[in-house]
Amino acid sequence: MQGVVDGFATILLVIAVGALVAQLGVVDETGRKVLSRVAFSVASPALMVVVVSGADVGRLFTGYVAAVTAGLLVVTVTYLALARFVLHRDLTGAVTGLLSTGYVNAGNLGLPVAAYVLGDAALMAPVLLLQMLVLQPIAIGLLDRAAADRRPSLLRLLTVPFRNPITVGALVGLLLNLSGLVLPTALGNPLALVADMAVPTMLLAFGVSLRLGPMPGRGSSLPELGVITVLKTLVQPATALLVAGPVLGLPGPEVLAATVISALPTAQNVFVLVARYDSGRSLLTARDAISVTTLVSIPVMVGVSALLS
Numbered sequence: 668m669q670g671v672v673d674g675f676a677t678i679l680l681v682i683a684v685g686a687l688v689a690q691l692g693v694v695d696e697t698g699r700k701v702l703s704r705v706a707f708s709v710a711s712p713a714l715m716v717v718v719v720s721g722a723d724v725g726r727l728f729t730g731y732v733a734a735v736t737a738g739l740l741v742v743t744v745t746y747l748a749l750a751r752f753v754l755h756r757d758l759t760g761a762v763t764g765l766l767s768t769g770y771v772n773a774g775n776l777g778l779p780v781a782a783y784v785l786g787d788a789a790l791m792a793p794v795l796l797l798q799m800l801v802l803q804p805i806a807i808g809l810l811d812r813a814a815a816d817r818r819p820s821l822l823r824l825l826t827v828p829f830r831n832p833i834t835v836g837a838l839v840g841l842l843l844n845l846s847g848l849v850l851p852t853a854l855g856n857p858l859a860l861v862a863d864m865a866v867p868t869m870l871l872a873f874g875v876s877l878r879l880g881p882m883p884g885r886g887s888s889l890p891e892l893g894v895i896t897v898l899k900t901l902v903q904p905a906t907a908l909l910v911a912g913p914v915l916g917l918p919g920p921e922v923l924a925a926t927v928i929s930a931l932p933t934a935q936n937v938f939v940l941v942a943r944y945d946s947g948r949s950l951l952t953a954r955d956a957i958s959v960t961t962l963v964s965i966p967v968m969v970g971v972s973a974l975l976s
Contacts, residue, residue, distance in 0.1 A: 675969050678779050681867055685874020694875050702872035703775075710865035711774055712836030714788060715795075717862045719840025720850075722789035732793045734911035734925035738903040739802075743769040746898055754891050758813040762806050763941050763949040764891065767956035768898045770798060770806075771931035774833055775869045776961075780931065782866055784972055785924050792837045794928055799834040803940070810944045876935075877961070888952065895933075895956045900963045904930035904971060923975040930968045932960035 688694045694702070746768040750761040771777060773794045782788040804825075829835060843850070850858065907929035911922040933956045941953045 673783075675784060675972065677783050678870060679965075681779075681870040682874035682877070685871040685876075686878040687874075688871070689875040689878035694871075696879055699872055699875040699879060702868055702875065706865055706868040706872055707774065708832045710861055710868055711778065712832040712839075713858050713862040714778065714865040715792065715833055715836030716840040716843070717859055718787070718789040719792045719837050720843040722787070722792070722840075722844065724841070724844055728793055729921060730915045730917045731790075731911060731921040731925040731928075732797070734907045734915065734917070734922075735794060735928050736797065737910040738905075738907035738925075738929040739769045739797075741906045742898040742903045745902070746894065749894055754888070754894070756891075759810060759941075759944055760949050760952070762809045762813070763937075763952050764895060764956075766802075766806055766937045766940065767895045767933045767953055767960075769903070770802060770934045770937050771928065772934040772961075773798060773928075773931065775873050775935060777928065777931050779866045779870055780927060780968065781924075784968075785920075785927060788866075790924050790928070792841070795834055795837050798934075799831050803831075806940070810940075813944070888948070891952060892955050892959060895952075896959050896963055899933060899956070899960045900930060900967050904967065908971075908975075919975065923972065926971050926975060927968050930964050930971055932964040933957045 685694075689699070743765050746764050747761060750756040750764055754760075754764075756764060771794065773791050777791045777794065778788050781790045842848075849855075904926045907925040908922065911917045911925040917925070933953075935957055938950070938953045938957055941950055
């Protein structure tokens with residue numbers, strides 16, 4: 668229990684520092700973008716190479732991944748049914764809601780939570796791969812079809828995962844792990860040094876974004892936002908908890924991992940993805956879902972960790 672408290676305290680304090688430097692004008696929106704780009708394109712891929720290459724691969728693909736997947740399936744199917752019969756969303760809007768409901772923030776917030784609360788950043792690797800290899804290509808295919816009224820090219824779908832640096836880092840780390848290759852010291856030490864700045868950089872950028880980000884609820888549908896928030900922050904972790912615990916009978920640490928990972932908020936790159944296809948209601952939905960689920964999910968994750976640890 669004390670480790671969970673210390674882990675969340677560390678995360679929240681660094682986020683608070685990010686919000687403070689934004690308030691004081693030390694870092695503006697341009698600075699936030701620089702921090703985010705460095706974390707996303709440089710430090711986080713290095714972190715994935717380091718942690719996945721040295722992880723126990725058998726432990727990474729155990730029952731907690733099945734529980735996380737079950738939570739994802741339940742909330743996305745539920746949202747799609749509501750989008751079709753209750754909310755009456757078009758294809759672009761439905762895909763936006765699907766991503767907002769099921770696509771967890773495995774990078775900016777997930778990696779720090781896995782490292783400091785769950786005790787192993789490598790636990791996020793299977794979730795990153797699931798989202799980038801399966802969920803995002805499906806979403807892009809549907810968005811392409813809605814925007815152009817035609818099927819997307821197979822090449823575009825196959826190359827989607829390799830355009831995300833964090834996913835590439837996880838795949839490189841997995842390849843090193845399975846092959847038994849060890850990086851030479853001249854390469855491994857600087858890689859580890861860059862990897863060490865991933866978590867603090869992500870958390871600082873996250874804190875800055877909370878301070879400088881727009882207020883939610885202006886322009887998006889409040890009923891839809893409510894549906895997304897409930898499904899993302901409550902139903903998804905509850906489903907993962909049920910599957911990991913009573914259904915699969917997993918050990919305590921895996922139940923905790925599945926539940927906390929499923930309680931992560933909507934990923935920020937959902938906004939970036941939707942922005943390529945829509946500048947209206949769908950974009951506002953993505954923006955507000957990220958803001959609201961972030962605010963709600965943090966106390967949910969703290970509460971879940973306190974109960975299950």
